[in-house]
Amino acid sequence: MRIRATVAAVSGALALSAIVVPAAQAAPSGDRTPAPLSGPWASGSAGAFGSAAKVQGFSATAKAEAPAEAPVIKKVVVNGGKPIVAGLSAKKKVTIAITASQSSGIVDAATILWIGSDLDDENADDLFWFEQNEKKASCKAANATTSTCTLTVTVDPEQLINTDATYWKVGAYAEGKDESYVRKDNAAKIRMQRASQLTVAATPKPVKKGKTLTVTGKLSRANWDTGKYAGYAGQSVKLQFRKKSSKTYTTIKTVKGSSTGTLKTTTTKTTAEGYWRWSFAGTATTPAVNAPGTLVKIKK
Structure with missing residues (x-):
């Protein structure tokens, strides 16, 4: 990831709460670093979230592997389908709606807005991200099996560089009431634009x-x-x-x-x-x- 020299080191306690803390502000030049990845995006969590998931507000328990019937992510809508337009200092709160289904019903969801080649490689030079603000998604059931879960991500323009004016990837995670889950790092894409x-x-x-x-x-x-x-x-x-x-x-x-x-x-x-x-x-x-x-x- 790109490391901005002007950002202070993140303590262990802050790292555990990173999912609800926006990335630190920084000067508009140099490198940058967001808070460590958390929740289902944390290193090694792609198949089993364990106690770390509980700390971050996710109810999934540790599993050796996902159940056979994982949830299906049907649709991801970012910012109402419109590009994200960022100015210079005003933070932009972006709504992300994840529609998913599973036979037991959907209990939670998570999201991340990121740019780069590989979300699993936190040290990649081209990787940067903004995580969700909430510990838990607000889910509204359409029926017994399908729900739309809403979350927000805050985009801080003071953390952006000009080459970020391109498509960003949207990660989506959905969890069933039976604790089955699915994670898609590239479930959707959205343009980031310079105001x-x-x-x-x-x-x-x-x-x-x-x-x-x-x-x-x-x-x-x-x-x-x-x-x-x-x-x-x-x-x-x-x-x-x-x-x-x-x-x-x-x-x-x-x-x-x-x-x-x-x-x-x-x-x-x-x-x-x-x-x-x-x-x-x-x-x-x-x-x-x-x-x-x-x-x-x-x-x-």
Whole structure:
């Protein structure tokens, strides 16, 4: 795992309670380390959780191997199916719903949000994770055999680096009332995105009818490496207009931003009073965003 030098060592007592303690905050540069893996994700727990599971709030008892009829994880929904968008400092609590079934019914579930190649190798350079906040899932039965269990994971943007803006894996664990269980390290995936911002300004205000109007702005996004927002270079952004009496924006033209994310264009379509804005459609790493419309009046 990537170790951040500015994070203090985790005590043994804290390690046992790691499942309910978010990862420590750290400076936006250097390496990082989360709290030790716990619950069904702890080292050596893939087949038998034993007393460690009880400490972490899991009711599974020690077994040499899982019973023949393990639960079936049918569906995992992360953040309502929408990408996770993280800014610079505000922590994001993400809901994860695990639907599972087993003949005896479902009693508990667990989850983890992680990135890397192998969750079982805590020393892997590419491994990082956020664990669930709760000791026990909130499970709602659909019938005698199937339940949907809900948990939350807190994403701390101060622990993210820019290369984290990609798909993250979602681990899911489900436990039956008969103490059978199943663990899937890659039960689902969800995009992590860098929050975006978009500004707009127009001059002159007011403008004479039919005369040139200059519209400027800037597209920026969270830079997790530096802890600041920075211009998003070379992106295509739409210039849009709506009449003051309308609720619908119309695209006038598309402008490509500069190397610093700066936007600038001129237009002579100033025949009506209304609002001008920039609109960015988004990319895989960065969500869509609209600038708030700026009102431009027509000078008589």
